Each structure stands twice: as structure tokens, then as C-alpha cells.
Amino acid sequence: MRSWRTPVGVLLTAVMLFPVYWMVNVSLTPLSDMRKAPSLIPVHPTTEGYERVLREQVPYLGTSLLVALGTVVLTLALAAPAAYSLAKLRPAGRRALGFVLLVAQMIPGIIMALGFYGIYVKLGVTNTVWGLVLADSTIAVPFAVLILTSFMASVPDEVLQAARIDGAGPWRSFVSIVLPASRNGVVTAALFSFLWAWSDFLFAATLDSGGRLQPLTLGIYRYIGNNNQEWNSIMATAVVASVPATVLIVVAQRYVAAGVTSGAVKD
């Protein structure tokens, strides 16, 4: 029997993505129609915005990918061991640390950006990809630690005790038991650090606006003049920037979903 869920799911997704569709719509609309009575499809579509974007922005795609993937790696490398410790080794002072993580996230992004700017200028690392990766990771690391901790906490202690009796040290328990068992959490943390780094605008604008290797979102800047904004090009940039990432996420999700079901007992 076909599930009723598929058509409903398609409908829900369509509703959810409607504003995204509208963005595509605006990206195809010529200036003279932008504030006319709205129409669901662009009546006089123009590819002007896309022509500019494809001509001017495509080289930056690689930078965006590099920054986003770099952020994922750095975030997981820092967060996963820490989360394991907080959830399973439970050292003294872990609550205080959890607390610091929470407060850290409350520092306004712009203050973070200004702080990094000051430090980066002194170190001479403005306009570098790695500088941007480090800055972008600050959005994701506290989140990743907290979320991974709550996932790793649900790994039963008995399993770890059994492993310890078999002579496994904390590192082996981490790599071969806890990490695989909390795969869902790892995927979630990876996903969001990717998304945040990909769509970041503030750090890129503050720390990387003069470099040769700029992420794609910064291309939007070129269409925000001092008196005028070219909305079809801005929206086109966002569309062009989101297409490859969407494909990547859909493929990754399918792969992960397949991994999850194949690991489970099928009934």
C-alpha cells in the first residue's frame, strides 16, 4: 500500500519552501515589475541577474565549499571529544563548562566579528580561508558540544563498562563505541556547522572582504550599492549559492538515511 504520507510530505515541503520559491521568482523579475501586483510566476522573466552572477560569482563557489567543509571538520574535531568527556567521563566542573558554552553563544555576532578583526589584524591573517574557518566555527562549536553531549549521554553506561572490562581505554571506547552509537548527533552537528558556515555573511564581510578567496555569499555585496540595491542579482546570487549546497545535503541525507536503516533490524 502506498503511504498517504508521501503526498502530504510533498505538500508540507512545498509550503515550507514557498518563500524560497518567491526568492527565485524575484531573481527572475525585471526591475519594472518588482513592485507590481504580485504574480505567482514571473510574467516577463529576465535572466539578467543570473547572467551577471554566473559571470562574476562562480569562481567563489570553491571558496564557500572549502570554508564550509573546513568548518565542519574543525567543529567536529573540537566538539566530539569534548562532548564524550562531558557525557561519559563526567569530570568535575563539567556543568560550569556547559554553562560557559551557553554564555559564549550569547555574545552578539557583531562583537565576535569585531574581536576577531582586532586579533586577526595583529596576526596578519585577515583575508585567509583558515581565519574564516576558525571564525565560522565559533557559531557551531558550542552548539555541537551541547547537542553531541545530549546524544552521547543516551549511550548506555553498561556498554562502556563492558568495554572497560575488556581492557578498552577511554580513547578506544570513544572511537569504537560512543562515536558510532551517536552517529545521528554527529550528522546533525555536521549539517548545521555546514549550513552556518555556508550562509555566513557577517564574518565573511568583516574578516575576508579584501581577499582574493571570498565565499559566495559575499558576492551579494556587489549588488548592494551605496544608494541602490539590485534585487534580482542579489536573489540570483542566493539561488546560485544554494543550489550546489542543496544537492550536497540531499545526497548526504540519503546516504545517511540508508546507513541508518541498513544498520537496523528490518521487519
Added chain:
Amino acid sequence: MFSAPVPARLLAALGLVVSVAACSSTPATTATPDTFSVWDPYPQFTAESEWVKTIEKCGTEAGVKIQRQAYDTTDLTSKVLLAAQQRTAPQVLVVDNPVVSTLVEAGVLKANSDVGLDAGQVSPNLVAAGTVEGQTYGVPIGANTLALYYNKAVLAAAGVDPASVKDWDSLNAALAKVKAAGKKGITFSAIGTEEGTFQFLPWFWGAGGKLTDLPSGKAALELWKSWLDNGYAPNSVVNNTQTTSWQEFATGEYAFAENGTWQLGNAKKAGFEYGVIAIPARTGGTAPAPTGGEFVTVPAQDNKDTEAKAGRIGSCLTAPDKVLAADTALTYISAVPSVQQQQVSAQQDLAVWVEAVKNAKGRTGDNLGTKYPKISQPLWGAVQAALTGAKAPEAALRDAQAAVK
């Protein structure tokens, strides 16, 4: 279960980092660098543009290499303050005119007399924004201002002769006719930012208002409010940027739009016949509109020689023969009267804009300087409060005056 030692250790380490960060201000290089950085608010200009080529040419003439960076104009102020704090301010800075007095107050900019810049050829009303206590800081690269664009077809259909719009009464009469003909009247920007105040000022000044006494301009706010009440202007103006407002005009459904010189390029692409008239003052004549446009300035460096060379680059960028190309690309009016004449003879329809620029007024002029931002913010708040009906126009302006500290 907070265990004391760890936070204590954390705090100690934190203190260490902080003290390191606080003490480690970089020793400044005293030698003149061989690469000068130039910052401007024109991200739309790519490396191949005429503007960037001009900068490079001026650098070569001064014997230095140029590294140019473009920032969004609203970001540029905080970027410059921060860079100056780190002693990495650019050698040459192109910055929006009302910001100049703030940067002077911050001690970021050098006076023209110290670096060999000369604004002598520029019209005095345009230099005013860069003049603080008798000293001038920077040279305007060009100027823009506001006027009323009109749609010829809409006015013709409503039986309005644009030449008949000479004061507020005749403008209101024209709007009434347009509305009766089933078209939309006028669009502008009353957003809660500097843009909103910028757009309000021609009416405010045109009503005889003074920025030091906000209620003196209440007639202007009553005029705007009446446009919304009578349906002459759409409600969206409350949240319109100048770009949004232009998009509304570009639909071809509006008779008038208050907008700037920079839209001329878009106006030609709009696909309908348009004209431009000056914004009328309440009882006739042209209302003073605020000047827009950037100043080329020289931020303070650690070394006189660097500043002098930066001054030479600045003079080069604003030299009449070079500045014309930049002004053409930006669709600005030149700040130098002789160049203005060249612009008009090359392009007749700029005449009305040259006239508007001559009548224009700096926002930070009248010796307001850094007092202007403190007035401007309550003013746009008052405009919003009145237009949304939260307060009566006069009360809104009185409250705004009280909020000016």
C-alpha cells in the same frame, strides 16, 4: 554542582588572555609603505571599472602601489573606526559626507591644510559637510541630491502639467487629480534609518524647519501624513528604502517619486517617459535638499610623508579631469562648478540636477557636526510615529526634540 577550582582557573586564564590582548598594541612602522590602501563604498565597481583604474593611475603618479577595498557604505564607518583603533586605517578613504564630522571627532582624519588637499574649487555648500571648526577635511568626489521624478504619461492622463507644480498647494492639487484619474500619487522613503531623514529633509527645510528646533518643521510632517490619509501615497512608504520606493515608481503606476540623482541610469531603462522637477518649498521656489555623495579624505598615519603622499593621491582623484569619469559612472553631479557646466553641455537633462545641487544643503552643516546624528535619529522616529498614527505630527516632533540630548 559547580566545583570552584575550575571556574577559578578559567577566570585566571581569561585574565591572562585579556591582559595579553590589552598590552600587545603593535609597534607602528614609521617608514612609508610602498603599497597604499584605498577604501571606498562602491562595491559595485569591479577591478576593471574606470574608477579603479583611476585610483591605480593616481597611485602610480604618487609613486606607490594601490590596494583598493570596497565596503558596504553602512559598514564603512565602523570598519574605519576599528581599523584606526588598530592603527591600520587606510591611507586614503572615500566616505559618505555626513560621516566626515564623526570621523573628525574621532581624530581619524587629517585636515586638508596638513596633507595638501584643496577643496577651494568646490562649491561652498558642498564643502560644508566636511568643515569642522574652520578646518576642512577632505574633498567631495561629487554630489547627489533629491528631486521629484515624474511619469509623463500618468500626469498627461490626469491632466496635470508638471510645470504647474510650484509649491505644496499646487503639488497637492496635482496629486488629487492623479488620484481622481485612478493612478497612484507619490512614493518616497520614510524608513526608520538615515535614509528616512534624508528623504524628509527637503520638505522639512522647505517648510522653514530648523534642525535645532524640530517642531518648526511640523508643516512638512503634516503634509506627508495627509498624503497617506488621502491615499496619495502608499502605506508601504513607512518601510520603504529608496530602492523599494524606486521599484514602486518603476511599475509605471505612480505619478511622482522622490529619489536621487543616482537613479538616472535606471530611469532611462524604466520603459516610460519621465521628467524631473525640483522639490518645491512650501510657499514656492526650490526647497533645499540634503547633499549626498562622498568625500575623499586622508586618515591620520604615523608618518608625515605617508600622509602627504596620500594627500597627493586624494588631490589626483578629485582633480577636475579625473573626477568627471567617476561622477559619470556614479551618476553624480560634480562638486566643481566648471565641471558641472561640462556635464550639462554633454547631457542637457542634468541641468535640473545641477540646479538642485546648487540649492542643496549639507546635513552636518550649520556647525551641527556630530550633533546631527543625535537629531536625525529622533527625527526619523517622529516621522514614523506620525505616519503610523501613533502620535500627532506636532506631538511627535515635540517628543523628538525632547529626546535630542
Added chain:
Amino acid sequence: MRARLAGWAFLVPLVAYLLVCYAYPLFTNVDLSIRGYTVRSFVHGGAPLVGFANYAVVFGDPTFRTALLNTVLFTLVSLFFQYTIGLAAALFFARGFRLSATLRALFLVPWLLPLIVSASTWAWLLNSESGLVNAALKVVGLGPVNWLTSPEWSLVSVTIANIWIGIPFNLVVLYSGLQNIPREVYEASSLDGASGWQTFWHVTFPLLRPVSAITLLLGLVYTLKVFDVIWIMTKGGPSGSSTTLATWSYELGFGNMLPRFGPSAAVGNVLILIAVIAGLLYIRVQRRQELA
């Protein structure tokens, strides 16, 4: 003792990272709030210590009360809808069906867009003159609503946009939480003859509590500091009607040609304090759960 050492060994990179990346900005924010900075002393140093003067300015400003109230409303309403809609969607997607993985991935697309784009798109849809929402209202015979330009609606509008932005986050985190609940639990429950609703209420929801708590806590922190969405859509207006503490802080510091760093940082620290209180509450609840 050895386990303790190991515990800290795993934490060292993180602690070092926190010190390097957050200490200086946090210090800056506190320092800015207790000194009388002018633009001149911001650049050249020498701002005098003024203690709590900036805080006094902020608390004495009539905007403070509006902003605080708006922050509370904006945050609570956003959280409630983000969480319930996210949870409903997660439960819906938890039963794998054809295309479910792809559709779930597509839910994340809004997060790929820089906020300047997604918030502008919402402003576009809600524009009182030419927006699609008002056009749709007209079709069904209703009058236009001034979504962004009337003091009554502006906060509602920005909250709606923010809920939309927050749903994918809640969906993904809660979905992964659901996946972590062992299947046997459900099977045992259905053997007992429990209905779908009973299973959810007595089995799924309690087991999901740790993930729910962290989702809500993170949601709270993120919502408290949201400023871009509001700033892009309404600038906190018209006349302050959608100003929250976060947008006010930004407005004081960067919304004007003459930055007021002190009061701006003070408002930012008030926000941090609110988050600290929420964090303390969370820890208390967590401890009680661990004891139970």
C-alpha cells in the same frame, strides 16, 4: 583519578579554543559597557571607567521596557511554534516513506540562505502595497493588513518569519532524537495495545526529554539574539514597535552615524544575563532529572 584526568584531557582542546575565541570578545563587551566611550576614546583609548552609568542610561530609557516586553513575546511565541511544528514534522518524517529523506533534506534549504536574503523575501511577501500575502487576502475577500508598517502588526510579522526560519532546526534535531530511541520501546508499547497518541505521550515524549530540553535551550539562546531578521524587515519599527533588546543593542552601536558603544554593550550584556538565568534553570532541571 585516572578517569578524571582522561576526562579533562578530552576537554583541553575545547577549553583552549573557548579561551582563544571567546574571552577577548566577551571582555570587550564588558569593558565597553563600563566605560564612557566616545568615538575619540574608542580610537585613541583613555575612556574613563563609569561603572554602571551606561546601564543606568539603558534602564532609564523608555525604549527599555518596550524592548524587554517585545523580546519576551518574540522569544516565547517563536519558541512555542518552532518547537511544536518542528516536533510534529519530526514525528511525521520519522515513519520513513517514499521520498522522506529527500523532503526532510529540502526542509533545510532556508538555512542555506544568508539571512539578508530570507528576511528580505519575507519583507517582500508582507509588503503592504505589493506583497503576495495582501493580494491573497484580497482574493478571499479580506482587506489589506499593514504587516510591516503598522505598530500593531510589525512584531507579529517578524515573529512569523522567525518561526519559519527556526522550524528546520527543531525538525532536524528532534528527528535525530527520535531516531535514537530504540525501536524495541515502540514495539513493546504497541504490544501493550497503546494507541498512537498514548505511545507518544507516555513513551516517545518522555524519552525525547533530554533532546527537547537542549533544543529549547538552544532555541532560546538563538531567538534572544536574533537581530538580522527584525532589522532587515522592519528596523525595529515602525517607531519602535518591533524593537527587541538585540535590535536595540545593534541600533545603539551601529544603526546611526555616531555609535554609542557603551549603552549598546550594556544592552548586549543584559541579554547575556538573561541567557545565564535560563542556563541556570536548565542545569537545575537537569540535575533533578539525574537524581530522579
